[in-house]
Structures are given as structure tokens and as C-alpha cells.
Amino acid sequence: MNTRSKLKRPEAMIFDMDGTLFQTESVLLPAYHKLFDTLRSEGLYTAPTPPEERMLGSLGMLLEDIWKVVMPDGSEEAHNRANELLLQLELEGLAGGETLLYPEVKETLEALHEQGVKLYVASNGLEHYISGIVDTHELAKLFDGLYSAGKHGTLSKVDLVKLLLEENHVKSAWMVGDRSSDVEAGKKNELGVIGCAYAGFGNHEELKGSDVLISSFSELLKLYEEAASNT
Structure with a gap:
């Protein structure tokens, strides 16, 4: 695993949904x-x-x-x-209103948004499921785009993230997720990869290849603030 100092500050962050933002x-x-x-x-x-x-x-x-x-x-x-x-x-x-985001998700996304980071979702889930979570938890104003396999018809997370990057002309980003598909999507698109180790659905082998593992979502803000500038 690379050291935190090797991460460059990105213009955008791309998030998986289940097990990353949302307590599925x-x-x-x-x-x-x-x-x-x-x-x-x-x-x-x-x-x-x-x-x-x-x-x-x-x-x-x-x-x-x-x-x-x-x-x-x-x-x-x-x-x-x-x-x-x-x-x-x-x-x-x-x-029904009884679903949960992970702790500090909304607050962390708000802080990143305020600092000018473009925020996206890239999920293998269905379109209405992803938009339903975002609407229920009042996150829509924070995201620049919601990408789902269900909407875009992609066959892999790699392809979905590639499409997202191309359509939005994103030059630098971190991929943030909890599964091997997220690591693969980040690495094959030459992004920094933040592995979320707090969900417990997979195992740490799934996150092998991540640049950094985080044990709580709020660590992401500190990583961003400490990241070396691209300039």
C-alpha cells in the first residue's frame, strides 16, 4: 500500500453507494x-x-x-x-424513513462540497434505488452526477467510472468504495483509491491495492486536507 503522502489532491471524488455511503x-x-x-x-x-x-x-x-x-x-x-x-x-x-447513512457521511460530503470538490456516485445498483437513497437522505444538492449500471447499461464498474470521467471531463479523482470492484475501477482508470474498511460486507483482501484504507468515513476529509497539491 502506498503512503498517504503519495495521494494527490483531486478535483473530484467518486463514491460507491452500498457499504460506502449507505448502510445497505x-x-x-x-x-x-x-x-x-x-x-x-x-x-x-x-x-x-x-x-x-x-x-x-x-x-x-x-x-x-x-x-x-x-x-x-x-x-x-x-x-x-x-x-x-x-x-x-x-x-x-x-x-418508510428508517434507513441509515454511515456516521458523518452527510457532514463530510458537505465539507468537501464547500471546498469545491466535485462529488459523484458510481454504483452497480439500479437507477431508482440510487436516486431514492440520495433523495431520502437529502444529498442531491451535493452531487454533480449519479451513475449507475442500471441507468447506463455498463457491464463493469471499470466501464461505468470511465464513462463518468469522460462525460464530465474529470482529470483527477479518488475512487472511494468497499469492494474489489471499486479498487479495480479506480486503478484501471488511473485514480487514487480509498478503501472503506468499516462496512464489513467483504474482507480486507477485497481492498488489496487501495492507496489508503479508512475505518470511518470522516477520515476522508482529513486525507483530502493533507493530500499534496497537484501543482
Whole structure:
């Protein structure tokens, strides 16, 4: 891992959503159990609900790949219905107002925004899920763009981040996330990578290759303030 002094101050920061900004389990786990209850009631799945850990361990993947891991014994029809149900139930959960960002997320984003840092989201999630989180937690005014695999049809986080950089003419940025897909997206696009080690969905091997690991989101502001200038 590189030392903090090697990080250059960026013009932009790109954030993963689940496990980075948003405490996914606060909306995901209730939706997950309702989803399988519904699949069984509709006759699309007959086995017990797979362990929660299987779902949590799949976060960061494209949705179509998640169901291959979570219910490999499920039919294509079950997988397609699960896609519909998950979005519906998560949006209902967000509307219920009981979901959580990680501590200091909003305050840290506000401080970075005030210092002129351009802020973006790049997530493998669905478009309405990402925008739902941003709207529910009143973050929209802080972001310069929300990029999701669901909206842009990209096949990898690498491609999604590349598109974001090109469309917004971003020359320097940090990729901030908690999964190996975030590290890969950052490195293959020649960005600094900040690995978020506080979510606990993956493991530290997932974050191998990050320039810095942080154990709380608020550390990001200090990193930015200490980063060497590009000039």
C-alpha cells in the first residue's frame, strides 16, 4: 500500500453507494426476507430463504450476478421477479424513513462540497434505488452526477467510472468504495483509491491495492486536507 503522502489532491471524488455511503442492511435485509416470502407465495421458489450472509457478501456485483450467487437453484423467472421485487421493496423501505447513512457521511460530503470538490456516485445498483437513497437522505444538492449500471447499461464498474470521467471531463479523482470492484475501477482508470474498511460486507483482501484504507468515513476529509497539491 502506498503512503498517504503519495495521494494527490483531486478535483473530484467518486463514491460507491452500498457499504460506502449507505448502510445497505438497514433497507436490504427487511426487503430480502419479504422478497423470498413473496417468491414462495407466487410459487416461483420453494426452498428456505438463503442465508443473509450470502446476499451481503454479493453486494457490489451486478444484480443479475447476485441472484446466481444467492439462489443458484432458482429459475430465470425467479431471478427476474426477484429483480422487480427487490427494487419495489427497497423503495418502500426508503419511503418508510428508517434507513441509515454511515456516521458523518452527510457532514463530510458537505465539507468537501464547500471546498469545491466535485462529488459523484458510481454504483452497480439500479437507477431508482440510487436516486431514492440520495433523495431520502437529502444529498442531491451535493452531487454533480449519479451513475449507475442500471441507468447506463455498463457491464463493469471499470466501464461505468470511465464513462463518468469522460462525460464530465474529470482529470483527477479518488475512487472511494468497499469492494474489489471499486479498487479495480479506480486503478484501471488511473485514480487514487480509498478503501472503506468499516462496512464489513467483504474482507480486507477485497481492498488489496487501495492507496489508503479508512475505518470511518470522516477520515476522508482529513486525507483530502493533507493530500499534496497537484501543482
